[in-house]
Amino acid sequence: MTLTKKKSPLPLLLGILALAIGGGIGGSWFWWQKAIAPVAAETELETAPFTVESGMGGQQIGNKLAEEGLIKSATAWKVWTKLQQQQDNGGGFKAGTYLVSLDESLPDIATKIWNGEIMQTNFTIPEGWSMEQMANYFESLDYFTAEEFLAATREIPYEKYSWLPKDIPHLEGFLYPDTYKISSDRTNDPQAVIDAMLKSFENIALPVYKEANTDYSLQEWVTLASIVEKESVIQDERPLIAGVFTARLEQGMRLESDPTVEYGLGIRQTADRPLTYAQVGTPSPYNTYRNFGLPPTAIAAPGIASLKATLNPESTEYLFFVARYDGTHVFSRTLQEHEAATRRIRNERNARQN
Structure with missing residues (x-):
């Protein structure tokens, strides 16, 4: 077998240089070094x-x-x-x-x-953000307007993601929370950003669901996980909170979750301004104090911890919980215990403020 020696690019380069500028090889090489500096x-x-x-x-x-x-x-x-x-x-x-x-x-x-x-740029979507929060965030980054993003979330790309539940009104819950790196020339395209988040859900969350033995539909799973996400602050409490909601659903009780009321009314309660009785009593498809079962869609983007906790809830006799003001909750078995815990927590807060 005859081996062919690979030709050096130097003669070719010098020839091209000579032709390009019509000078001698020495002058061409000096010109080249200066031109590429x-x-x-x-x-x-x-x-x-x-x-x-x-x-x-x-x-x-x-x-x-x-x-x-x-x-x-x-x-x-x-x-x-x-x-x-x-x-x-x-x-x-x-x-x-x-x-x-x-x-x-x-x-x-x-x-x-x-x-x-x-050239690439980063953006970060925290766990528990709603699409509206995402929209305002992207607008603050000067990617596109909040309304352009929300309009794009109402266009369901079934042709690319056939696993998406049928007849959903928007993509709430399926835009996976994570840190993303995208080409900087695509930051003016909301569909490119949405596509990146849907791909992450497909790669990270969807396999977890497919491997699970669950009676929840994909939509039900994401919806319940989004409520668990909004209610949970402490990582260790996620399975127990998921267990409380699972027990309530199994017993035919209303979920009675504050974040669903907030989502339906487009408001956000704080420690100093909790939900009022009037707000809790306001009719809404998302008001789980008035309606049985799950709301029609997710209310936020659940992270993988909440998604897994929803598939593997802690078995519990607790049916109620109320938030302390440190991120933890007090769990109760009966309504009477729950109401007593609620009064105690509010009284302790009022005493600290006075």
Whole structure:
């Protein structure tokens, strides 16, 4: 067998240089070294975003880089592009937004765009956030308006995520809470953000449900888990809170969960401004003080701990719980015990404030 020695790119490079600028090899090499050098020494800027639009050709990219002062020579860019195409079997530049450091050489910048090393940004969705909270958060980041996000959540992408429950009015509960990294040029597209969160639910939460032995439908599971999420503060209490709600459902009792009332009315109670009797008595599909069973949809984005606790609730005789003002709860077996615990907690709070 005859081995073919791989040719060095240097002769090809020198030949291209000579043709490109019509000079001798020595002069061409000096010009090349100067042309590809970083521009940092000639500007006060350190980094700059640079966007490659879909369909832009290699020379268009080079011309734009030169016009924006990010490289010294569009001709040198053309030389690099020809050399890269010879070596990379017809690869190409990738559309997207890139963070260009001005102490990078032309080949460094070109390689970054050739390889698609797109500028990325992070966003974080905490467990227990509702879609409205997400919408306001994205608006505060200047991604898009809150209304644009909420409108997109009402468009259910069954064609991509056929596992989503049928006939749901929106995606509440299925936008998985996590920290995400996405291309910075997609932050103006609410559907791209939603797609990332649905993929995480599909990859993290959905397998847990499929492996479980449960009578809950997917919608019921997520809905109950969202209530557990909103009621839980202390990690160790999640299975017990899930157990209380499970016991109430099994005994045909109303869930009587404050967060469902808050969600239905679009309000948020605080320690100083708890729900009033009038608010608790206000009719709403989400008012679990008035309605039996689960509300029509989730009320927030449950994290994996609440989702798992809902599938594996703690077996308990407790049917009631009331929040202390430190994140924990007092659990009771009877309504009489519960009412006594509620009065005691409120009296202790009032005494501390006086």
